[in-house]
Amino acid sequence: MSPALLIGGAVAAAALLLAGAVVLPDWAMFLTTMALAKGLVSLGIVAMMRGGLVSFGQGLYYCVGAYVAAAVTDATGVSDIVLVTALAVLATGVVGALFGPLLATYRGIFFAMLSLALSMVLYGTLAKIPAIGGTDGLNVASPTFLGWAPEGRALQTGLYLYVAAVVVIVGAVMRIYFDSERGLITLAVRENELRVEYLGASTRNAMAWNYVFAAMLGGFGGATAALALGHVDPEFAFWTTSGEFVFIAILAGWISVPAVFVGAIILELVRSFSNLYFPNTWQIFLGGFLLAVIFLLPDGLGSLARNTLRRLRRRTKA
Amino acid sequence: MELAAVILVDGLIYAGWLFIVSVGLTLVFGVLNILNIAHGSLYAIGAYAGASLVGVYLAWGGDAYPYGSYLALILAAVLVAVVVGPILERGLLRHFYGRDEVLNVLVTYAVFLMLEDLMKLIWGVNPYFVYEPYTLLGDVEIGPLFYVGYDFAVIGLAILVGLVVWLSINRTRMGKVVLAVIHDPDMSRAMGVNVPRIYMGAFIAGVFLAALGGAMTAPMISVTPGLGVNVIIIAFAVVIIGGLGSIEGAAIGALMVGLARAASVHLLPEAELFIIYLVMAAVLLWRPEGLFAKAQARKI
Numbered sequence: 001m002s003p004a005l006l007i008g009g010a011v012a013a014a015a016l017l018l019a020g021a022v023v024l025p026d027w028a029m030f031l032t033t034m035a036l037a038k039g040l041v042s043l044g045i046v047a048m049m050r051g052g053l054v055s056f057g058q059g060l061y062y063c064v065g066a067y068v069a070a071a072v073t074d075a076t077g078v079s080d081i082v083l084v085t086a087l088a089v090l091a092t093g094v095v096g097a098l099f100g101p102l103l104a105t106y107r108g109i110f111f112a113m114l115s116l117a118l119s120m121v122l123y124g125t126l127a128k129i130p131a132i133g134g135t136d137g138l139n140v141a142s143p144t145f146l147g148w149a150p151e152g153r154a155l156q157t158g159l160y161l162y163v164a165a166v167v168v169i170v171g172a173v174m175r176i177y178f179d180s181e182r183g184l185i186t187l188a189v190r191e192n193e194l195r196v197e198y199l200g201a202s203t204r205n206a207m208a209w210n211y212v213f214a215a216m217l218g219g220f221g222g223a224t225a226a227l228a229l230g231h232v233d234p235e236f237a238f239w240t241t242s243g244e245f246v247f248i249a250i251l252a253g254w255i256s257v258p259a260v261f262v263g264a265i266i267l268e269l270v271r272s273f274s275n276l277y278f279p280n281t282w283q284i285f286l287g288g289f290l291l292a293v294i295f296l297l298p299d300g301l302g303s304l305a306r307n308t309l310r311r312l313r314r315r316t317k318a
Numbered sequence: 319m320e321l322a323a324v325i326l327v328d329g330l331i332y333a334g335w336l337f338i339v340s341v342g343l344t345l346v347f348g349v350l351n352i353l354n355i356a357h358g359s360l361y362a363i364g365a366y367a368g369a370s371l372v373g374v375y376l377a378w379g380g381d382a383y384p385y386g387s388y389l390a391l392i393l394a395a396v397l398v399a400v401v402v403g404p405i406l407e408r409g410l411l412r413h414f415y416g417r418d419e420v421l422n423v424l425v426t427y428a429v430f431l432m433l434e435d436l437m438k439l440i441w442g443v444n445p446y447f448v449y450e451p452y453t454l455l456g457d458v459e460i461g462p463l464f465y466v467g468y469d470f471a472v473i474g475l476a477i478l479v480g481l482v483v484w485l486s487i488n489r490t491r492m493g494k495v496v497l498a499v500i501h502d503p504d505m506s507r508a509m510g511v512n513v514p515r516i517y518m519g520a521f522i523a524g525v526f527l528a529a530l531g532g533a534m535t536a537p538m539i540s541v542t543p544g545l546g547v548n549v550i551i552i553a554f555a556v557v558i559i560g561g562l563g564s565i566e567g568a569a570i571g572a573l574m575v576g577l578a579r580a581a582s583v584h585l586l587p588e589a590e591l592f593i594i595y596l597v598m599a600a601v602l603l604w605r606p607e608g609l610f611a612k613a614q615a616r617k618i
Contacts, residue, residue: 054420106606109353109419113558114602117595120551124592239551243427250424280438287431291410294425 001179010172013258017164021157029160031268033228036163039264041221042248043174043257044214050178050254051207052190053107057115058245060122061092061218063237066140066226067126068092068219073141081143081162081227088223089216096215104207107193119237126234137233140226163224170217171257177213178257182206247286251293253300263301324463325580331469333576334476338534340553341483341568342527348563349500349520351419352411355426357528358550359433363402364532365541366437367394369446372536376450387451391533399526407521412514416503430546438543445540452537472534476572479527484565496520500563555598561608570609574601 020032041062045055065088072087073079099118106114127135142151145158177183185206188196196203226232235241244267252263270289274282297303343357368391375390406429414422455467487493498506499516507513532545539545556575560567575594582593589596601609 052420054423056423102603106602109423109562110558110602110606112420112423113554114599116551117555117558117599117602120595121592121599124589124595127591128588240547246424246427280443281435283431283435287428290428290431291425294421294428295413 001175006172006175009175009258010168013171014164014168017168018161020164021161024160026153026156029156030228031272032265033156033160033163034225035264035268036167036261037221037224037228038245038248038268039221039261040163040167040170040224041218042245042252042264043170043260044217045245045249046252046254046257046260047174047178047186047210047214047217048207049249050183050190051186051203051210052193053111053207053210054246054249055115055214055242056112056239056246057117057119057242058214058218059237059239059242060115060119061096061215062222062225062241062245063119063122063126063232063234064092064095065089065219065222066232066236067132067138067222069223069226070138070140070232071132073143074138079141079144079149080147081145081159084143084227085166085220085223088219092219092222093212093216096212100208100211100215101204103211104204116239116242119242120239123234123237123239126237133233135234137231137235140230140232142230143227159224159228166220166224167261170220171261174213175257182209186210247290250290251300253297253302255299255306256302259300259302259305320462321584323461325577325584327460327463327465328583329573329577329580330473331465331576332579333572334473335531335535336552336556336576337476337569337572338472338479338527339531339549340556340572341479341565342524342531343553344557344560344563344565344568345483345527346521346524347557348565349496350411350415350517352414352422352426353419353554353562354524355423355550356406356429356433357426357524357553358546358548359430359437360398360402360525360528360546361532361535361549361553362437362541362546363433364395364398364529365536365539365545366441366446366532367398367529368533368536369448369541370394370441371397372448372451373446376448384450384454387448387454391451391536392530394533395526395530398529399522402529403522403525404518406525407518411521412517415517430550434543434546441541443543445542446536447540448537450537468537475534479530480565480569483527487565552594555594558608559598559601561605561611564608564610567608567610 020029024032041058044061045058048055068088068091069084072084078084103111103114126132132138142149142155143159145162148158150158178186182205185196185201185203188201189203189206193203222236225236248260248263248267251266252259270286271282274285278285293300339361343354346352346354346357371390371394372387375387380386380390410425410429411422414425452466452468455471458465458467458470485493487496495506495511496516498509499511499513503513506516531549552575556571557568558571559574560569560571575597578593578597579590582589605611
């Protein structure tokens, strides 16, 4: 992607999100904050998916990030959002660096299952430790912003703007990463791993780095979600939570970064509305939606934008 | 000594249950190459169907022949298999044969989501109880310990199911055809095997085993929504430990997980929830494709 397009895209996204801070009603702002936080987790899955790996256990990092945020605000009284999320990212980065090199040798279904097993180990552990709330979880104090301690709508807006800023920056960085040498090696691994190795590139190295980045994104998403919700519980690591992140990643596809956040917002909207109007049938809709995406848009929402661009270009040439 | 005996018996009972619940999963993966997340939902459907059918049986005067309720449980599993199996296989899964394994996991994840709500539509959200078959076999006394006879029937059923599945794959003509299809579907087709029919048959057998697991569990629990969510992950652990597609592997996996969980319940109750996944993670770290996985050549 050309630098002009990247900067233009980032500015447009920033403007759009900034406008949201003014026009969105309270419920929609909270929904978007959660969607963006989850979108960041799914962006990590997309980073791995570009190399053909799908993690069914990204809830592990979502949960670690959330519990770190809860522990930091609870134990030290530090509630500054930048510090809390930075610590969460650091913690998940360390955990990711421990497991990353190990998991980087696994492929396909075994990678999915091993990552799932790790997240379920965390779920089982947290649920059985009464000191940190067991299955009830913990409450998380409201965040402050560099000394500013807002309440109500201002707090909502502060959280939203913080996540939005991170989304724009991280989105741009990940785009640059995807187009970098390691990012392209990742893409090549999905096509044919053995050839990539014969050409002299380390697939294991690329996969391990993708894994660590995904872990850090998961930690950030988890910490932000914990601060926005004001509560964490072991369900953050349960496999259905991880399934949701995979859902967003599949919906978005591997091509486009903004598509991940569009996908996350769509999922949150669908869930809120159908939960409200069809509390016992919304998963039917969700499952059907997922099947439709797999059938009709195998490369996800991102391919829509790409195909439209191509068609436009062809038309201008003709 | 007594503790060891308790752990052994509890572990064997749990292992028997685990094996019945997971053998269908490994069978379907072995033949169709699909790791079926919806297996958990099929288990839950089997439990609902079993509870409903036993309820109907008892209401229609089955009280006079209480042992007939076991037939009702098996009939429920057969019904689920012949109704749901063909719909899922012909309607959806056949479009995904030969596709990426992970993509197939996602397809069955979508099916899982849909079936979860479909069950709420059919059976509502209130729990179902059918304890009659559970108490029917009386108690078993082992030394100073009392066990419910039904639990031992579960072990017996697990051994029976394992033998039938193993024998029909390894000792019958149909089983040899299935093995040929697993090994090379294209060549089998060239030799005149009706491959789609083998796929459908294997899937229906898998659905039957899942539903049988559920139906057999129904008398032991209260059947409520969300039953399949936990079962599927435990079944995954069992078949991954044994090596996907291996019947023997599923048996070994079930024994390992069953004994580990029983030991944990009695020695370290805090670990009960995650010991299963710990065993799975440990086995995968040691043997990345499970204990009984066949070696595969890397293809360029």
